[in-house]
Amino acid sequence: MANVEMLTNGQFQAVYNVLSLALAAMGATTIFLLVVQARVLPRYRVAVVVSAMVCLIAAYHYFRIFNSFSDAYVAIEAGAPGVQDSYQLVKGVGFNEGYRYVDWLLTVPLLLFETIAVLALPRAVRSSLLWKLIPASALMIILGFPGEITNEIAPKAVWGALSTIPFIYILYVLFVELSRAAKSQPNQVGKELAGLRWLLLATWGVYPISYMFPMFGLDGADSFVYRQIGYSVADVLAKCLFGLLIYKIARIKSFDDDPAFEAQETKDIPVKKADASA
Amino acid sequence: MANVEMLTNGQFQAVYNVLSLALAAMGATTIFLLVVQARVLPRYRVAVVVSAMVCLIAAYHYFRIFNSFSDAYVAIEAGAPGVQDSYQLVKGVGFNEGYRYVDWLLTVPLLLFETIAVLALPRAVRSSLLWKLIPASALMIILGFPGEITNEIAPKAVWGALSTIPFIYILYVLFVELSRAAKSQPNQVGKELAGLRWLLLATWGVYPISYMFPMFGLDGADSFVYRQIGYSVADVLAKCLFGLLIYKIARIKSFDDDPAFEAQETKDIPVKKADASA
Numbered sequence: 414m415a416n417v418e419m420l421t422n423g424q425f426q427a428v429y430n431v432l433s434l435a436l437a438a439m440g441a442t443t444i445f446l447l448v449v450q451a452r453v454l455p456r457y458r459v460a461v462v463v464s465a466m467v468c469l470i471a472a473y474h475y476f477r478i479f480n481s482f483s484d485a486y487v488a489i490e491a492g493a494p495g496v497q498d499s500y501q502l503v504k505g506v507g508f509n510e511g512y513r514y515v516d517w518l519l520t521v522p523l524l525l526f527e528t529i530a531v532l533a534l535p536r537a538v539r540s541s542l543l544w545k546l547i548p549a550s551a552l553m554i555i556l557g558f559p560g561e562i563t564n565e566i567a568p569k570a571v572w573g574a575l576s577t578i579p580f581i582y583i584l585y586v587l588f589v590e591l592s593r594a595a596k597s598q599p600n601q602v603g604k605e606l607a608g609l610r611w612l613l614l615a616t617w618g619v620y621p622i623s624y625m626f627p628m629f630g631l632d633g634a635d636s637f638v639y640r641q642i643g644y645s646v647a648d649v650l651a652k653c654l655f656g657l658l659i660y661k662i663a664r665i666k667s668f669d670d671d672p673a674f675e676a677q678e679t680k681d682i683p684v685k686k687a688d689a690s691a
Numbered sequence: 692m693a694n695v696e697m698l699t700n701g702q703f704q705a706v707y708n709v710l711s712l713a714l715a716a717m718g719a720t721t722i723f724l725l726v727v728q729a730r731v732l733p734r735y736r737v738a739v740v741v742s743a744m745v746c747l748i749a750a751y752h753y754f755r756i757f758n759s760f761s762d763a764y765v766a767i768e769a770g771a772p773g774v775q776d777s778y779q780l781v782k783g784v785g786f787n788e789g790y791r792y793v794d795w796l797l798t799v800p801l802l803l804f805e806t807i808a809v810l811a812l813p814r815a816v817r818s819s820l821l822w823k824l825i826p827a828s829a830l831m832i833i834l835g836f837p838g839e840i841t842n843e844i845a846p847k848a849v850w851g852a853l854s855t856i857p858f859i860y861i862l863y864v865l866f867v868e869l870s871r872a873a874k875s876q877p878n879q880v881g882k883e884l885a886g887l888r889w890l891l892l893a894t895w896g897v898y899p900i901s902y903m904f905p906m907f908g909l910d911g912a913d914s915f916v917y918r919q920i921g922y923s924v925a926d927v928l929a930k931c932l933f934g935l936l937i938y939k940i941a942r943i944k945s946f947d948d949d950p951a952f953e954a955q956e957t958k959d960i961p962v963k964k965a966d967a968s969a
Contacts, residue, residue, distance in 0.1 A: 450726070455955055455956045456956055458730070459730075462723060462726050463723070465722075465726075469719050470715050470716075473715050473718065473719075474715065505766030505768055506766065509704070509707070511704055511707070512711065514708075515715070518712070519712065519716060519719070
């Protein structure tokens, strides 16, 4: 997709600040998850560590995206000196949208991996689910890219439609096959898992909508700004919030597996006992 | 090898994004392996830590390669402002391919070291294998370099052939001598080890093929782009995926050595017992 030529001061600031917000959120979630991963039973740690890696990879890409964006535009003065009225695309630099696709190519398979890993399913079930989800997710992203970089409507629609096929397959595996496999999970985990899947559906839904903006004739600076904000907010929810939910599920399952661990980690049980005896 | 004078926008973006992808993958795998190395028995940890160091060294070099590449070319406008039609080599800067050879000189011996280390063979066997593999791998890379930097076909072929001799010797040691030494490994480890060797053969095979491009008359910008993508993808597989397989083997061997450790680290055993009794 060709870069937008001109942004108003407000448009530039909105994108600039939301990109920085995403970078800060990704970085902090990375460190948080790395520090707390030891607070779940060993069998759930890989899910939490992989969640941290997703945020780390995204933090790296937001750092690159932020720099690419701020290098790509230069303020043009109009009116009183010092008042920047607009931002002009710098010739020969350009804002690289490719980073987002590289990021998704690495992080989306990992997000699906952590979703499966946190359930500690029997090895054969886990392996079968991953062999379905991970290739499908890579295919979904690879098929979307040619549509993202073109400005023509027809190929955009074709690539978008092709990319939707693996997306629907992933939803089928997550909502039908995974439900079957996760039946034996504790009640509270079932609820959290449902939340995880709906979060995934809601945030991943932002990407195709943003992708289709140019097909609806939304093609100017406003569309660009909404797309950047939409992608960034969706990324923060799909990676940071998602990672924190993975950690929450890992905690619930750890407590469910080992009451002694729960007693040590929370004060709930001893406090209640003390209250009852008092 | 002389740098390519001109790249189209698409060619430049492809190399730029694949270099960034490799950097992100190497960095995240480094941190991941450093965090999870404690999750194998102490006797296997050195193999996992060395795998992390391989990824760290490669991350450093991809950072340098990425910067070297993006500094070496400048966008040239042709047509509408903001539309980058091509990238021109900046005079007096140049893209440094030497980083790749320095990287391989450090990481290839370490990759062979981690392959042997994770098997926890008897000291004498391990030492004998390493004394064969490590000097051969250094020789292989040193002999390849003069052929890489020349544009003439004859010396390229001679250095390539010389470099192939230690390569074939390494394959002999890995596929014949190592098989003999690893006979007493658990079944599952035998399978993983076979996977490791084939991954090594498949990824290392990319390097001589890329090296030979100019000998087949593939010498322009396309050849340059395919070579960069080929090297980068091969590096990600040969270092990140390879390191993760080393970790997997270390886990399998840890579980095999100590069932109590397995029970604590996975839920497979307790879950099955619980299901059976339910």
